[in-house]
Amino acid sequence: MSAVSQRTWGGRFAESPAEIVRQFTESVSFDWRLYRQDIAGSIAHAKGLAKVGIITKAEARKIERGLRAIQKRIEAGQFQWDAALEDVHMNIEAALGSVGQKLHTARSRNDQVTTDLRLWCRETGRETVVAIRELMRALVELGEKNVAVVIPGYTHLQRAQPVLLAHHLLAYVEMLARDAQRFGAGLAVQCPLGSGAIAGGTLRLDRLFVARQLGFCEITRNSMDAVGDRDYVLDYLYAAAVTGLHLSRLAEDLILWSTAEFGFIRIGDAYTTGSSLMPQKKNPDVCELVRGKTGRLYGNLVAVFTMLKGLPLTYNRDMQEDKEPLFDSADTLLASLRVMADMLRHVQVNKSRCEAAASDPMLLATDLVDFLVKKGMPFRQAHHAVGALVAESEKTGTPLPQLAGRKYGAAAARVFDVWRALAARLAVGAPSPKYVAAQLARWRKLLG
Ligand code: ARG
Numbered sequence: 001m002s003a004v005s006q007r008t009w010g011g012r013f014a015e016s017p018a019e020i021v022r023q024f025t026e027s028v029s030f031d032w033r034l035y036r037q038d039i040a041g042s043i044a045h046a047k048g049l050a051k052v053g054i055i056t057k058a059e060a061r062k063i064e065r066g067l068r069a070i071q072k073r074i075e076a077g078q079f080q081w082d083a084a085l086e087d088v089h090m091n092i093e094a095a096l097g098s099v100g101q102k103l104h105t106a107r108s109r110n111d112q113v114t115t116d117l118r119l120w121c122r123e124t125g126r127e128t129v130v131a132i133r134e135l136m137r138a139l140v141e142l143g144e145k146n147v148a149v150v151i152p153g154y155t156h157l158q159r160a161q162p163v164l165l166a167h168h169l170l171a172y173v174e175m176l177a178r179d180a181q182r183f184g185a186g187l188a189v190q191c192p193l194g195s196g197a198i199a200g201g202t203l204r205l206d207r208l209f210v211a212r213q214l215g216f217c218e219i220t221r222n223s224m225d226a227v228g229d230r231d232y233v234l235d236y237l238y239a240a241a242v243t244g245l246h247l248s249r250l251a252e253d254l255i256l257w258s259t260a261e262f263g264f265i266r267i268g269d270a271y272t273t274g275s276s277l278m279p280q281k282k283n284p285d286v287c288e289l290v291r292g293k294t295g296r297l298y299g300n301l302v303a304v305f306t307m308l309k310g311l312p313l314t315y316n317r318d319m320q321e322d323k324e325p326l327f328d329s330a331d332t333l334l335a336s337l338r339v340m341a342d343m344l345r346h347v348q349v350n351k352s353r354c355e356a357a358a359s360d361p362m363l364l365a366t367d368l369v370d371f372l373v374k375k376g377m378p379f380r381q382a383h384h385a386v387g388a389l390v391a392e393s394e395k396t397g398t399p400l401p402q403l404a405g406r407k408y409g410a411a412a413a414r415v416f417d418v419w420r421a422l423a424a425r426l427a428v429g430a431p432s433p434k435y436v437a438a439q440l441a442r443w444r445k446l447l448g
Helices: 019-025 028-051 057-075 088-095 097-102 109-145 165-185 207-213 223-228 231-257 285-308 317-344 351-358 361-374 379-396 400-408 410-414 418-423 433-447
Strands: 150-155 158-164 265-267 347-349
Touching: 028 057, 028 088, 028 109, 028 207, 028 317, 057 088, 057 097, 088 097, 088 109, 109 165, 109 223, 109 231, 109 317, 109 347, 109 433, 150 165, 150 351, 150 418, 158 165, 158 361, 158 418, 165 231, 165 433, 231 265, 231 285, 231 317, 285 317, 361 379, 361 400, 361 410, 361 418, 379 400, 400 410, 418 433
Parallel strands: none
Antiparallel strands: 150 158, 265 347
């Protein structure tokens, strides 16, 4: 056979692609990562062909054995990927040799690639959820280690009201729980195999049988939609972008907390880096990179969105551009989740710095308003009265509790006991020590 006809699609061509075209169009340099899914898909397809009598059971078994041997070679690093064979699909089929001659019956790379990619997203989605849960666990652990630490809560990055540090950390646990759900929701449940290139084929297949082999519970209902659909890629990328956003905010909080100005935490030396010039520096580079990498996660989502928009139905080669952003987002996100979980286990909380910040009586000005409201003063009037007291405190330097005591009696001054104030926050979702402890216990149990 000539080099041209050896290509799986070489029959109608008189010339091989130009070298520059070969380099430009190949995808095996990155889509080789789909090899496990490709092999699983091919085994299921071969069994399906045997089930309806297109190939014999013996042929299917031979194909399966061949594919498993190829997988072993790939995993042992002994497989030679050949860019001349374009992509992972044709590399594996070619490696099967003569056994593989019948494998591609009633199949196209168009339904093959979207099957592989759905499986990849499903598996990687699960792996991502595992990494998210590990980070949630690390946050819960840090909260548990520091249950008795109060910090100021901030709005506009101005001190607002006291909260437990654990409450702040649990806010991230809630975000990450939503993230984990988002990854679960985007998992493709429909198997596209049998859709062929665009319009199925004339050979009768048992599509549901094949789908079940691969763990799909349904089959796609429209062959054109099936081969042109990359929504599940967008779902993964969107879920990754939102998770990145949450990680970035967490990173930002940790960066602020580790400054000399805040001094709430110390990040373990092994999780920071130094400066080549300033010997005293200890920089939170891990957090900064996590924050910075979020840009890629957004970029990858936008790249695939943009690549897909305006494509006429159905498959277009543009869609090969879905993989690198997808792989990059998965790699970036998994690495960020893992390093954050590790780093949190090496964070020391400086309790006295936290306490000093949280003992600012201004944080409880709102509690004094509530105190006056309970005494029967209309809220707006109480807000105004306390505002005036705050102004006086700032002007005269007299602490707010003292002014409150003078004006409204000793009970008003007692409002400024931070632990009493926290315990009084009885609403579900508010940081009373009792509620926060219950939340820590709840998450501990859910996360195992
Ligand atoms: N490498 C291709 C991709 O990732 C596989 C599908 C190619 N199909 C085709 N008809 N050229 O999109």
